[in-house]
Amino acid sequence: MFRICNVIAALMLPVALVACGSGSNKSSQPSSPAAAPDAKKVDTSTAGSIAGRVTIEGTVPPNPAIAMSSDPACASANKDSAQAEIFVVKDGGLENVFVYIKTGLGNKYLFDTPTASVRIEQKGCRYVPHVVGVRVSQPLEVVNDDNTLHNVHGMGQANRQFNFGQPVPGLKNTVAFTVPEVLLPIKCDVHNWMHAYVGVVDHPYFAVTADGGKFELRTVPPGTYTVEAVHERLGPQTQTVTIGSKESKEITFTFKAQ
């Protein structure tokens, strides 16, 4: 009998050691080259801009309803029916899309890292904002404004994962990321409908679409760039854009509802 138990225990180990990578709908990760010795700051007198819009075609699936009855504090904060924020569409424009320069900057430029924090609030058992951009090493504050407990679980693949609890209102934790990663999901395992997404990049050329899918990347130095737009569900799209001195370019990304 004990011999059998030993055999079973031996069988358990190799299977337990199987670890598989999991698929994701995220973009291939932007590279983070070290700045060249002759790297310089962007000359704002010659810089241009890339502006545009992200639109969606087809029948947009309805956002699923969220049942918050598992936490009375969340239910009372959302007395009207609550819905997920996967597809936020206004006038055909898709909001909450992270747009950034993926390649083209190389290691020619030096960028100061902002010391001011980017802030995500947990309000009404939702993350506000739902999608944010942050620079490598820039502080990201996560604050609990709710009268309930939350855990904040960052599920980075290139960056280290984290998970901390915020059991009382007003608690604030600050994290920073070491390498670029688009998009890095954050979720609350207490309230399984709470998801936020962070675009981590090592330069200032990023935006989150708002106001009918609009975005703008300012003070872009002249050059040819790959611009990527990433949606949490629909994934990435890229376009190549060439900017001349003081030139402004308009581009449109069009996602198809699946």
Added chain:
Amino acid sequence: MWLHRYARLVTVFTVLLIAAGGMVTSTDAGLSVPDWPTTYGWNMFAFPLSKMVGGIRYEHAHRLIASTVGFLTIVLALWTWWVEPRAWVRRLGFACLGAVVIQGLLGGLTVILLLPPAVSIAHAGLAQLFFCLTLTLTLVTSPGWKTPAPSLGDPLLRRLAVSTTAAIYVQILLGATMRHTNAGLAIPDFPLAFGHVVPPVWNPQVAIHFAHRVGALLVTLVILATSGHVIYHHRDRRELLRPALLLVFLVCTQVTLGAFVVLSGLQPVINTAHVVNGALVLGTSLVLMLRVLRLTADATAQTVQQITHSPNLGIISGARP
């Protein structure tokens, strides 16, 4: 007798614990309590019930039930040591205790390390082994085990019973690997795979999922072979017939639940029922195996005894004539 009843209670609590663990995984609540052994900084036994909301209900309840099982197992080990005359049974009691301690540590470790698949799979696998240990202790302290029974000269049944239990356990490990690598819906249709008998696309998750399906088929066949053997050759032995019939019923239920796990899109209650029923399949097979081993071991001992007492073979066997 009271020790047997108490061991049975511990086994029932262990099944409850496996169900609670299944709900944690099925509701994706494993990290809803980010600290361990505390709960959001509270001593886990002092954590307010009013704060058991959302995923915390599942994770914290799992921890409380696990602590209860841990305490029950300490008592079980000490009680067995105190009253049990058979040394190997006394050691079995402490094997239960060792397993539950390691299990608790694995549970804490998987939370602290943010659910690495290897640790989570080991936690799931050891849960089943712990269940097997408590069930074994329950069985060997039962009056039926201590009552002499006619021996069984059937080496084929012995091999079948052992193979069946081992196959079920491997299948459970495959299932745990599937759960903890998010491969539960890697093949979204059933009984076909992407409309084919064999998946037309492959990645690690599809491979794990498909291996679990193939495993289910093989385990079902092995169980039918073992149970069929018992029903055909030993239907007069109630202690074998009953677990054999139960095994057939449970494996049919298990396959049905497995289908509904996929078709329901991993509905948590169905998913958990599949985990618990899987443990019951393993447990039933274990009981059948242990009974077969005991009866066939008696037969072997009797044969050896006859040989060693035979005057003609006394020199060969080394026994005195």
